[in-house]
Amino acid sequence: MTSRIIRATARLFVALIALAGCARAAAPAATYEERYGDAVAPAAEAPQQPSGGGSANVQSPDSQTIANRMVVRNASLTLVVDDPSAQLDAVAHMAGELQGYVASSSASKYQQGVRVAMTLRVPAEQFEEALRRLRALASEVREEQISGQDVTAEYIDLSSRLKNLEAAEAQLREIMDNATNTEDVLSVFNQLTQIRGEIEVIKGRMQFLSQSVALATINVTMLPDALAQPVQIAGWRPEGVVKDAVEALVSILQGLVSLLIWLVIVAIPVGLVLVSPFVALILILRRRSRRKATQHPQSPPVPPTQPNL
Numbered sequence: 554m555t556s557r558i559i560r561a562t563a564r565l566f567v568a569l570i571a572l573a574g575c576a577r578a579a580a581p582a583a584t585y586e587e588r589y590g591d592a593v594a595p596a597a598e599a600p601q602q603p604s605g606g607g608s609a610n611v612q613s614p615d616s617q618t619i620a621n622r623m624v625v626r627n628a629s630l631t632l633v634v635d636d637p638s639a640q641l642d643a644v645a646h647m648a649g650e651l652q653g654y655v656a657s658s659s660a661s662k663y664q665q666g667v668r669v670a671m672t673l674r675v676p677a678e679q680f681e682e683a684l685r686r687l688r689a690l691a692s693e694v695r696e697e698q699i700s701g702q703d704v705t706a707e708y709i710d711l712s713s714r715l716k717n718l719e720a721a722e723a724q725l726r727e728i729m730d731n732a733t734n735t736e737d738v739l740s741v742f743n744q745l746t747q748i749r750g751e752i753e754v755i756k757g758r759m760q761f762l763s764q765s766v767a768l769a770t771i772n773v774t775m776l777p778d779a780l781a782q783p784v785q786i787a788g789w790r791p792e793g794v795v796k797d798a799v800e801a802l803v804s805i806l807q808g809l810v811s812l813l814i815w816l817v818i819v820a821i822p823v824g825l826v827l828v829s830p831f832v833a834l835i836l837i838l839r840r841r842s843r844r845k846a847t848q849h850p851q852s853p854p855v856p857p858t859q860p861n862l
Contacts, residue, residue, distance in 0.1 A: 632691035637669035697848030
């Protein structure tokens with residue numbers, strides 16, 4: 554009788570959790586103020602998370618813990634600079650001074666010079682300062698885009714779900730501690746494993762949101778300034794002309810040598826094979842004509858007679 558009660562209680566907790574999730578998904582969308590009222594005050598900074606790296610360090614914040622609105626800030630800049638390659642180190646040094654870092658960087662060479670692309674992660678409180686310093690490096694800001702994504706509502710939803718799941722986990726652990734039947738223990742353990750997986754997923758998402766809010770992302774593209782490039786007369790470069798001439802000479806010599814090899818190995822033997830029948834026929838015809846000339850010599854022509862006067 555006790556085992557049945559334990560199984561029924563455990564299933565009831567899981568069913569209540571599932572019904573709560575379905576009710577939240579089926580509820581009509583409401584505005585931020587209607588759902589949360591004054592639980593979160595407008596601001597630009599994220600809640601501080603304990604440093605430790607693991608998902609177990611994520612706490613369940615309430616209206617007192619979350620005192621500011623959580624906004625993920627992003628920016629994209631296209632700058633025209635004198636020398637993008639030289640500015641790459643300057644931008645990396647600037648990110649380090651602001652307690653940030655370079656997430657990725659790449660450089661590509663094309664006709665006008667070198668194009669550098671970088672992705673910076675800087676603390677949210679240093680976002681405006683980083684933009685100001687980047688603009689100061691450029692002779693022209695060709696493009697600038699700044700965006701922000703408010704994730705406060707999602708964070709509070711995750712916090713509520715985490716609180717409910719942790720409460721259900723505590724109740725299931727208490728039930729499993731009082732269970733005496735092996736079947737009941739396995740059943741409650743499976744339900745605990747499922748809830749623990751959902752808790753870890755929610756904690757991971759909350760940690761990701763916290764880190765995204767704490768560190769702003771800045772994508773920087775640096776292009777070379779055409780006025781700062783070396784002067785070239787109609788794009789003429791003597792070293793390039795010499796190189797092209799040498800390559801052309803080598804190519805011509807290679808072609809002549811290849812033609813000679815083909816003549817010696819292929820063309821001459823094939824020509825001899827094709828011409829030899831005609832040469833033999835000519836020789837035979839000449840021999841026959843000589844024989845006829847010796848067998849039937851021609852008599853000298855008779856001079857015409859003159860009449861007697």
